[in-house]
Amino acid sequence: MSRRFRAAPGGRGPTDPWFRLGSLDVNTTMLVVLLSVAAFVVFAVEPVTKPIMWSLVLDPEAVLRGQLWRVVTWPVAYPSISFWSVLTLFFFWYFGNDLEVNDLGRSRMLRFLIGVTLVLGLLNVALAALLPITGLLFGLDEVQIIVLLAWIAEHPHRRFMFNVPAWMFGVVIVGIQVLSLLGYRMWFELLNLLLGIVLCSLVARSVGLLTAYSWVPSATRRTSRRQGRGRQSGRATSSGPTVVVGPWGPPPSKHQARMDALLDKIHESGTESLSDAERRELLELRDRLRGN
Known part of the structure; x- marks a missing residue:
């Protein structure tokens, strides 16, 4: 007992x-x-x-x-x-x-x-x-x-x-x-x-919900826009040479690739198509990629 x-x-x-x-x-x-x-x-x-x-x-x-x-x-x-x-x-x-x-x-x-x-x-x-x-x-x-x-x-x-x-x-x-x-x-x-x-x-x-509804304000989105404006103004005032970013950037990490595969599966067949293990893996990958 x-x-x-x-x-x-x-x-x-x-x-x-x-x-x-x-x-x-x-x-x-x-x-x-x-x-x-x-x-x-x-x-x-x-x-x-x-x-x-x-x-x-x-x-x-x-x-x-x-x-x-x-x-x-x-x-x-x-x-x-x-x-x-x-x-x-x-x-x-x-x-x-x-x-x-x-x-x-x-x-x-x-x-x-x-x-x-x-x-x-x-x-x-x-x-x-x-x-x-x-x-x-x-x-x-x-x-x-x-x-x-x-x-x-x-x-x-x-x-x-x-x-x-x-x-x-x-x-x-x-x-x-x-x-x-x-x-x-x-x-x-x-x-x-x-x-x-x-x-x-x-x-x-x-906390990561309602991401499918773009009209709901997001603090993360506002931060990224603010950072983007900062980068643009930085390029405008820079007097150095222009560097062109091409397709030779680093490939996505294996964690990002695996998460993309799981998200594609959800997009094609719905959330119910994931097994319990895959759902846990998706949450863990999201936490890892967000740095939590």
Whole structure:
């Protein structure tokens, strides 16, 4: 029994878990799920007179009074539990784990979730400070929606029930949310949702997602343009001889060539054509070529 629940360190690869609890691989997504389950237990046993969970909820007024930890702790704060809380946790695990294993790896998934948490939390506080209305944030509902939309953006043509493509499912989900908030005249929540999706798309792009959408701003792209302008101005002011760069430059490295081959395979047959080993190899090659 003790061996079954013994903790062990995970591997160093991008798709390896952080650690293992017996046979359970604990990657970033599973770690958030376990923290949420622990929050369920705390909610069930905490004293009614001094509830712990309420001290973790993002209350903009409390944050403005100096309780800054609430900007980070609100996704695992559960002042109440319902069937929807469990269902949200399941969907977060299902889509988050797939996004982590096949697209991001554990480190980028961690950065993505931290970025989404901070963006949504700070946005809530900023809107509460600027508008005469306010709202609380707690639980994984908002984070789960962002994770789901990020997964759909990466796999828009994957099929759901009744052969519905993922992009259509995403449109329906966002549409229902918007119509519901409009119907109840919940303007604060509506503004929070729409601005949150826009800002979190920048977070997703910063960790390597949404690369197929050129209209989403990228810090890497802006840096490369700035460097390009610097090189052009340098050539304009140079008085030395002109050097013509021909096709005799160094050939691509074996890592780049292998990554190009895997990307060609995805382009021809889709992500599903890669084996688990090839997906792990693709993530490792991407990390190596980016210098991470």
